[in-house]
Amino acid sequence: MKAIVQDTYGSSEVLELRDIETPRPGTGEVLIAVRAAALDAGVWHLMSGKPYLLRLLGYGLRAPSVPVRGREVSGRVEAVGEGVSAFRTGDEVFGICEGSFAQYATARQDKLAHKPAGMPLEEAAALPISGLTALQALRDAGRVRPGQRVLVIGAAGGVGTFAVQLAKAYGAHVTGVCSTTKTELVRGLGADEVIDYTREEFADGVRRYDLILDIAGNRALSHLRRALTPRGTLVIVGGEGGGPWLGGMGRVLWAALLNPFVRHGLKGFISAERQADLEVLGRHVEDGTLSPAVHLTCRLAEAPDAIDRLHRGEARGKILITPDEVDDLP
Secondary structure (H helix, E strand, C coil): CEEEEECCCCCHHHEEEEECCCCCCCCCEEEEEEEEEECCHHHHHHHHCCCCHHHHHHHCCCCCCCCECCCEEEEEEEEECCCCCCCCCCCEEEEECCCCCECEEEEEHHHEEECCCCCCHHHHCCCHHHHHHHHHHHHHHCCCCCCCEEEEECCCCHHHHHHHHHHHHCCCEEEEEECHHHHHHHHHCCCCEEEECCCCCCCCCCCCEEEEEEECCCCCHHHHHCCEEEEEEEEEECCCCCCCCCCCHHHHHHHHHHHHHCCCEEEEECCCCCHHHHHHHHHHHHCCCCCCCEEEEEEHHHHHHHHHHHHCCCCCCEEEEECCCHHHCC
């Protein structure tokens, strides 16, 4: 089968389209004939090996422990391993795996869900990681409630486009922050207000928000807190910049240290890969409150360029990757 493989850490030049052996499902796993994979911010970090903290967390010290990139996936179950009871051959599924930039990938059954009814299988690949992150950041970390004023910074990205829609579904008044070229996208997702950060300052001391989601940002905590109500909550969802060891995690650690001494709730956040929440996302799709914003769809060979585009901030919503020979899959 064809797959995007890397043998060492570095820029997108380390990625190579190769023919490799088709994996076999182990106990509790299924083999998926990949219809589509999707990009999330973590793909670039796993490719580059930065921040170095990732390497210490088991992703490989000198080289990636899993050489095939990609973690979000949708496709059809091709085979099931021992102990699999939730899925059968032919089921259409979406979820999280290791190595989805390939024609076939294996995934644990507890990290998959059945594709939402009425949704194209290809689009379902956009849901898992970005959708789970948005859902859990709002519902669990932010404890969003009807009538609250919610600010989503990075509203046009993969997580942000889901966060805007989910916050509206929970009854919040939503303001999205993005650049000029992405304002219409965010407005179309249902945001009540849109702030173009190149022209306007959201932390102007006048507008205040009960909940702020700062997605993949690098703004100082003191700056973000100026936009909170006296008892407001800030949820830091990932982050960029910072040093080579901690990267954006430095802000998360600082928030944890500062939180006991201020009235604001300052929370770092890492999403959990739960099947039950994949099913929640599916129900939101089926009831019409959630729809992926797909920026473009690329072939497998174009994945390195797509990763670069995502890292440069050019994506509006999600970028999907489809295997080169997807039409020949059984």
